[in-house]
Amino acid sequence: MKSMVDITNVDELREFMTEPTEGLVGMMGRLEGDIVVLGGDGKVGPELVETLVKADRLAGTRREIMVPSLYITDAAKATKAYFEEKLGVKTFVGDLSDQAFLDSLPDAANVIYMVGFKFGSAADPGKTILMNCIVPGMVAMKYNRSRVVNWSSGNPYPHTDPAAGGCKEDAILEPQGIYGYSIVGREMAWNVSASGHKEQKICHYRLMYAQHLGYGVLVDLARMINTGERISLEMPYVNLISQRDAIDRSLRGLEIAANPPRVFNVSGPYYNVREICLKLAAVLGKEPIFATEEADTALIANDSFCVEQFGPYRDNWEEMIVAAANWVKAGGEYWNLPTKFGSADHVY
DSSP: OOOGGGOOSHHHHHHHHTOOOHHHHHHHHHOOSOEEEETTTSSSHHHHHHHHHHHHHHHTOOOOEEEEEOOOSHHHHHHHHHIIIIIOOEEEESOTTSHHHHHHSOOOSEEEEOOOOOTTTTTOHHHHHIIIIIHHHHHHHHTTTSEEEEEEESTTSOOBOGGGTOBOTTSOOOOOHHHHHHHHHHHHHHHHHHHHOTTOEEEEEEEOOEEOSSSSHHHHHHHHHHHTOEEOOSSOEEEOEEHHHHHHHHHHGGGGOBSSOEEEEEOOOEEEHHHHHHHHHHHHTOOOEEOSOOOSOBOOBOOHHHHHHHOOOSOOHHHHHHHHHHHHHTTOOOOOOOOOTTOTTOOO
């Protein structure tokens, strides 16, 4: 399968989203040591873990891949079974905020850290600080000699004029709301650990919005157009990257992890939301309804360093738009995880 447009069912979708690149397979062949994925039973984690396993097998390395998590929900329990029975992944059930459980986990040379709390953060600042600042500090001390990719976010970047090209990694952060501040806190927790443990190498992976067909900005917009819901243009531009390309770059971040930690934007190019809606509407055979005029600035990132480092992405925006519209039109599976990308006030 070569294009997201060709996908017609959830099995094809999973295969598409977990196809490793040659670059990732090559990296796995060079990478030494086992890998632990923390937070691997969430939204992106299951497909990231499967991509990792496939790449490892193709590279012929067959290392231990471990996924500790709570596995509370029915969906998470099904994921645990899939990890163990289909992928040969070792799982551990427990709470990372429990020091005894954290101490009991095996060491690993490589860590993918995906734990975080976003939706509901404004209503529960205590949980936000615990999950996004304190737990990362605890985990950082546990894996203080490891190579780490910390799943961070471009959320704390300032809103800028799209003509300026988007925020690069050295932009001065201007977090808004408890979630934005906690993202900065998460990076700082890892930085503090790295400053005292020179063997620890970290990559802060600042992702914007990954596009899937079960969720994502494009599916959200397509659903709104399909049902006649009014669309805000408070956020007039958005970065677009497919989830499989986002997964690929996060895993390949292990090779560029450094001390002091390296910051790494992964976002894809950015596009005008009104234009995206018009393209979606053309496929859906509907008219979009806009609730506001376009704002002058937007939360957008510039990932030129990522592209220079690893080359172009596989999936382009026009294919993703057509795929999202077709999926919604056909009544494809929806995860009911709205992105709220249009929340210009950063309240989640």
